[in-house]
Structure formats: C-alpha cells, structure tokens
Amino acid sequence: MAAFLARRIAQGLAVVMLVATTVFFLIHAAPGDPFSASMENPGITEGVRAAWRHTYGLDQPIGEQYVHYVASVARGDLGFSFSLQRPVADALGSALPNTLLLMTVALAAGFFIGIVVAIAQVRRRGKPADHILGAISIFLFSVPDFWLAMLILVAFAYWLPLFPIGGSVDPVMHDMMGSGARALDRVRHIILPGLTLALLYFPLIARHQRAALLDAITADYITTGRAKGVSEAHLVNRHALRNALLPIVTILGVAFPALLTGAVFVENVFSWPGMGRLIVNAIGSRDYPLLTAAVLLGSMFVIVGSIGADVLYRALDPRLRDEL
Amino acid sequence: MEPLLSVKNLRKSFPITKGVFGRKVGEVRAVHDVSFDIARGETLSLVGESGCGKTTTGRAILRLIEPTSGEVHFEGKDVLAMGAGEMRALRREMQIIFQDPVSSLNPRMTVGTAIREGLTIHKIAEGADADARVRQLLDEVGLRAEYATRYPHEFSGGQRQRIGIARALAVEPKFIVCDEPVSALDVSVQAQVINLLRDLQRERGLTYLFIAHDLSVVKHMSDRVAVMYLGKIVELANAEDLYRDPTMPYTQALLSAVPIADPTVEKKRILLEGDVPSPAAPPPGCVFNPRCHHPAKDAACTVLNPPLEEKAPSHFAACIKQPPTAISWDEQVKAGGTKPPESYFPVVEQLTRQAADSNPGALA
Numbered sequence A: 001m002a003a004f005l006a007r008r009i010a011q012g013l014a015v016v017m018l019v020a021t022t023v024f025f026l027i028h029a030a031p032g033d034p035f036s037a038s039m040e041n042p043g044i045t046e047g048v049r050a051a052w053r054h055t056y057g058l059d060q061p062i063g064e065q066y067v068h069y070v071a072s073v074a075r076g077d078l079g080f081s082f083s084l085q086r087p088v089a090d091a092l093g094s095a096l097p098n099t100l101l102l103m104t105v106a107l108a109a110g111f112f113i114g115i116v117v118a119i120a121q122v123r124r125r126g127k128p129a130d131h132i133l134g135a136i137s138i139f140l141f142s143v144p145d146f147w148l149a150m151l152i153l154v155a156f157a158y159w160l161p162l163f164p165i166g167g168s169v170d171p172v173m174h175d176m177m178g179s180g181a182r183a184l185d186r187v188r189h190i191i192l193p194g195l196t197l198a199l200l201y202f203p204l205i206a207r208h209q210r211a212a213l214l215d216a217i218t219a220d221y222i223t224t225g226r227a228k229g230v231s232e233a234h235l236v237n238r239h240a241l242r243n244a245l246l247p248i249v250t251i252l253g254v255a256f257p258a259l260l261t262g263a264v265f266v267e268n269v270f271s272w273p274g275m276g277r278l279i280v281n282a283i284g285s286r287d288y289p290l291l292t293a294a295v296l297l298g299s300m301f302v303i304v305g306s307i308g309a310d311v312l313y314r315a316l317d318p319r320l321r322d323e324l
Numbered sequence B: 001m002e003p004l005l006s007v008k009n010l011r012k013s014f015p016i017t018k019g020v021f022g023r024k025v026g027e028v029r030a031v032h033d034v035s036f037d038i039a040r041g042e043t044l045s046l047v048g049e050s051g052c053g054k055t056t057t058g059r060a061i062l063r064l065i066e067p068t069s070g071e072v073h074f075e076g077k078d079v080l081a082m083g084a085g086e087m088r089a090l091r092r093e094m095q096i097i098f099q100d101p102v103s104s105l106n107p108r109m110t111v112g113t114a115i116r117e118g119l120t121i122h123k124i125a126e127g128a129d130a131d132a133r134v135r136q137l138l139d140e141v142g143l144r145a146e147y148a149t150r151y152p153h154e155f156s157g158g159q160r161q162r163i164g165i166a167r168a169l170a171v172e173p174k175f176i177v178c179d180e181p182v183s184a185l186d187v188s189v190q191a192q193v194i195n196l197l198r199d200l201q202r203e204r205g206l207t208y209l210f211i212a213h214d215l216s217v218v219k220h221m222s223d224r225v226a227v228m229y230l231g232k233i234v235e236l237a238n239a240e241d242l243y244r245d246p247t248m249p250y251t252q253a254l255l256s257a258v259p260i261a262d263p264t265v266e267k268k269r270i271l272l273e274g275d276v277p278s279p280a281a282p283p284p285g286c287v288f289n290p291r292c293h294h295p296a297k298d299a300a301c302t303v304l305n306p307p308l309e310e311k312a313p314s315h316f317a318a319c320i321k322q323p324p325t326a327i328s329w330d331e332q333v334k335a336g337g338t339k340p341p342e343s344y345f346p347v348v349e350q351l352t353r354q355a356a357d358s359n360p361g362a363l364a
Helices: A002-029 A036-040 A046-055 A062-074 A088-123 A128-142 A145-159 A179-217 A220-228 A232-244 A246-255 A264-269 A275-284 A288-316 B054-061 B084-090 B111-121 B127-140 B145-149 B157-169 B187-204 B215-221 B239-244 B249-256 B329-334 B347-358
Strands: B005-018 B023-038 B043-047 B069-074 B094-097 B175-179 B207-212 B224-229 B232-238 B309-312 B315-317
Touching: A002 A062, A002 A288, A062 A288, A088 A128, A088 A179, A088 A232, A088 A246, A088 A275, A088 A288, A128 A179, A145 A179, A145 A264, A179 A232, A179 A246, A179 A264, A220 A232, A220 B094, A220 B111, A220 B157, A232 A246, A246 A288, A264 A275, A275 A288, B005 B054, B023 B054, B023 B232, B043 B054, B043 B215, B054 B069, B054 B094, B054 B175, B054 B207, B094 B157, B111 B127, B111 B145, B111 B157, B127 B145, B127 B157, B157 B187, B187 B215, B207 B215, B215 B239, B224 B239, B224 B249, B232 B239, B232 B249
Parallel strands: B043 B207, B043 B224, B094 B175, B175 B207
Antiparallel strands: B005 B023, B005 B069, B224 B232, B232 B315, B309 B315
C-alpha cells in the first residue's frame, strides 16, 4: 500500500509539472499580454508599456521566462498578479476557502440526494415513482447551469425574497455581527448557490447509482440474501449498495477537483467570490502568474482526487486489497 | 404420513414482451403443472437438461421467483398465500444452496458476517453466541473457524460451496433446496461436497430437493428421482426403479447418455434428434413427441396430453404408449392414433444398467 501510494504520488507530480508547463506556454501564446487593455488609454504610450513589460520580465525570451517561473515556484513563490495587484498566493488564499465551502456543501448535498433518489428508484423499479424521478433527473441534467441558477435566484431571492441575492456574506453587516449571527449569515448566503449546484450534480449521481444498483440487485448473492430472509429494504441498502458504490467513488474522484475550480457560471450568477470567477478573470486579463498558479493547484487536486478514489476502492472492495 | 413439502400444479411462465411499451407477445412456460410430494428426511432429485425448469421449480417453491399459479404446502402451511413477514419467518425452515458458489456470496461481506446474518435476522443467536455458532458451523462443514474473518474471494470453489452450505445450515432449516450444488466443482471436490451433504442429512434429519443434471451424482444421492423435460415432470420413481426400468422414452435417452467408466462396455446410446423445442412454443400433446423414439409413437402423441400415471408401483411416467395407461385406446384412435401402446425398454438400457451397477463407487 505504501509503495503504491509513493508510486502514484510520483506519477502525480510528473503530471502536475506537465500541466503547468503546457498552460504556461499556452497562455503566453494567446494574443495580447497583461498590458494590452491599457492600449485604450491614450495617456499610456508604447514606451510606458515596454517599461512595464521589462519590469515584469515579459520582454525576455519565453524559455528564459519559463526557467524563472519554475525556479520561483520551486522556492514556493507563485508570483505577483498583474490584474489584482497583489501576490498570487494571497489572491488564491482569499478565493479558495469560499469555493471549498460552496463546493463541499454542493457536492455533499448532490451525492446525498443522488444516492437517496437512486435507492428510492431501485426500490420502486418499473413503477411510476421510478419513472417520475428519472424524468426529473434527466430534466435537471439537461438544463443549462446558468439558467437554473438565474431561475432559482429570481424565484427565491426576488419573487419570494427568502435569501440574499449574492455574495458569500452580507457586504455591510457581516463585520458587525456576533459569531453566531455571522455563521447564520454565511448559511443564508450559501443556500441558493449550494442548492443550484446540488440540483445540477445529483442527476449524474442518481443515474449512475441507479444503474449500478440495478446491476447489483440482480446478482446471485442478493437471491442468497433473500433466501436467508433479509428484508428487501436491507437488501438494497446494505447488500446491493455497498457493491454498487464503486462507480460513485469514480465520479467522486473526478468531481473532487471541482472543489477547487468551482462552478464558473453558478459563482458568477450568485456573485460568489470563489475560484471560478478568479480563473475566468485571470484568463480575460492574461494574468499569467495567477492563471498558471490556479491550474497548478487544480491539477494537484485532480491527482489527489484520483489517488483518493483508488484508496477508497480498496476500502470498499476487499477483493482489491490484496493487489499491489 | 403428511409430506413435509407438497407441490401441486406449480406453474411459472415468463412473459415475452416486445417494443417500447412492453407489449406482451407470448410467454415462456418455464414450469408447467409440476406436482410432487417430499417426505420428511427424504431426498427427491430433480433432473433434466439445461432450461427444463428445474431451477425455476426450486426457486418458485421458496418464492425466490414468484410462481404464476399452483400450490405449495410446507408442513401443511400454504406457502404461496403468505405475506412478506410470514415468508421471511418461513425462510428459517426452508433454505437453498446455490449452484455458483462464487457469485452467490456477497463479495463485500466476510464469510462470518454472511453466515451470521441468518442467525441475527431470525433471532437465533446474537453477540458472542452468534460468533460461536459461526465457528461451529464452519467446523461442521470442514472449514477452519478462523476463516470467519476472510472474504469469499480468498477461498477455492469447493471451500466456497462449503461456506454456502454453512450459510444455509445456520438457521437450522428442515428443508434445503440444493440447486446443482456440485455442478460448478471438480469431480474430486464434488464427491467431498456430496458426502458432506449426506452426512449432514443423516445427522440433522434434513430433507433435500436435489436439483442436478448429472445422473451419476443423482443416483448416489436420492431416494426418489423426478425427470423434467420442458417444464414438466415426465417420470417420477424411486431412484433404483428409475435407473433399472426407465419408462419414459426421454429418461431412457438421458440414462443412455451417462458415461461409463469402463472402456470394455459396448454402449449404444439413444441419440435424440433435433433440439429441445422452445419453451415459448412447446409442441402440442406430449412435449417430447417430436424427438421420441418409442416404436408406437403416432399422431395421438401430438394431440393428447399424457398424464403422469403409475406404470408400476410408485413408478410414475407420462407416456400414453407405455402401458398401462388411463388414456384408452378408443381415445387414442379418436386423436389419430394408429399404433397401440406397447412396453418398450430398449436393449441399450440393459447395457447402461449393468455398467451403472458395476460402477457404484464413482463418487463414493
């Protein structure tokens, strides 16, 4: 197990390096640079821009810039964001917790609803309830995320003004609240974007989980269980579910990086100050250090997600434990 | 004496559906009017080739497959009328051992947990008592008690089948359906498992419905044998009688196919022509008529449904051409019959019988 982990981590580091390199060259190859926007300002001359480029080392050959970048990352310095005028590490540090919070809530709710819906469907397989839940899943799976986000925003923040319309905290009052009120303020702000994301995630889970459960429920050991006298509910919840969780673990591993990268559209609709918005803005303003750092972090989460899924497989399936 | 289990006119048909809306276009008659009794402590074997409905019969009795119609009485209680709760309680009395020891054990459960589950569901034992019972059961089926913490994939096929047996025994059933318990095993391991099943039967007074397609295994195991063909019982007799005087032409052909471990015996097989007809479109009259080799076979066989009738004391067979038969000659003529019934026990059977008798220890 230790050897397996070491190998996977080494592989993962190589992948992270490769991804960072690719992104570095790709974003530099994109037309424009961080100072292109200033061309609309007649007061800034080409000479000023050249001086800026020189200051940030952007006039050097790309290969040299790359070496500099790798060296500084290796020292733990992610660079300075042009667009935000603050260190990249700071920018990531303020966006990351917001995204982690939102996505943890969304994924947890999405997986929970998905698995519960799948169990409900399988226990009533072929009956109207199964078909209705299936149709709802397909519908939510098909709607565009920004549309659902706006619909929910209009419905629960405007028509029925139960929740705030955006942000992660109340912009004015939050700092003046006591700790209890602050927590409540956060909860009130996270409900709508969390709900939207959960509704977007759960159909995927429900559909995979239902298929896996239906597969498991026809297995011979389920008949064995039935012959033992195990109740139908227990058969589905215990015997079949544990065998049917593998596909879900796979999805969990794939969805894990979303914890970090967030959901761009949903974050935008709800003005959620998270990674999704940060990355989109970084691309738009050609903020090289910010974007590369965000991708670096994202690819690390991908690796962690897939290693985590592999470890979970072993926890769930005793047959895999002896291998490796 | 009242039989432990009584099955009457058991039927199970599966609908054949077509199209998006699942329009029913026909049905597969997996089991069609099967009736038999099993006495306490007896072993009744159900034999036949793949797809003849023997497994469906076994599972329908336990309601692992819901029968379409018919009656099943266990110790006088109407099994098919029971609600879900009563049925679960009855599972303590009636158990099943499956053919495939690999897939019939939950791969995510330790062997101990799988065996223990039956104990706790039926509140037979809990806590340390249950653990002790599990160890004792493993010991009884010839496995080491420490194996309780292992997972099914860590065992060989024969060991897994022993686990399956321990699992079935855990709830102390009176009746066990053995659904081809040795078909998936090596011949050497088959013998061990068969002997284990016989020992357990002797010690615990178990009653078996033993489903198999291997006639030599069956001979070793059974008190009575029922031969199934295309969802029907075509012959039912004491094991000895059936092997000595197979009456239904299908049984004759089946027995002639049993291999003999003696190269000097010249063996003439009755080769059946064609395939088993589809159970979705069974032939009219006697289901075996298209492949029958009985010399008196005629048009009546394709019209009249042969009843399972007593041809010799306690020897039942379904053939209107093997006398005696309740279907009178007049009726047969009316149905287009041209050849009167005549006793037919082909010579090949003599050979098979001698060989079978001279080779009793094949599995012992």
